[in-house]
Amino acid sequence: NAGVTQTPKFQVLKTGQSMTLQCAQDMNHEYMSWYRQDPGMGLRLIHYSVGAGITDQGEVPNGYNVSRSTTEDFPLRLLSAAPSQTSVYFCASSKLLQGEAFFGQGTRLTVV
């Protein structure tokens, strides 16, 4: 049982480049979400999904896109990377919103 798998683990981008952070879960969870973690600022919600085909914005959605074509996968796309997007990104899934969220191992992204 792999849980929540994120790839890549580390990534360096140049300003203006685009990329996709991958997130997959094998627990058949309906709820999936993306957070960014910056020093001293906790975990801030970027986008979330309550099921396949349904996504919505979180607290800091600008510069990011998501889609949910299957229950298992929830990729996060950076459209045009900026230094302000340097952060650690976590994907999470849960069976119920009011239940335990399982996090991926995180992606450390640096934009230069």
Add this chain to the structure above:
Amino acid sequence: GENVEQHPSTLSVQEGDSAVIKCTYSDSASNYFPWYKQELGKRPQLIIDIRSNVGEKKDQRIAVTLNKTAKHFSLHITETQPEDSAVYFCAAVAGAAGNKLTFGGGTRVLVKP
């Protein structure tokens, strides 16, 4: 939307002492309050949670209390051990906002042996 504030941002305690972390939330419709622990370089993991119909919940050395009227909840760790050193996050699910889990800013706890 929901706003969760967490205090203190850092907490240093002597091994064996107790640690208390406090959080306040803004949305009176919030009904689920989990606590996550994040060790250095690791992912956050749930350690305890409480629902709005319960005032207190305990699990061995950790306990959480909820005051719905005042809109605050607290994490209590007793008999702290070095392995309790980590960053702790409180969170709330805003019932009125529907489907969002909002985190506090985190508390870095250091247990000194």
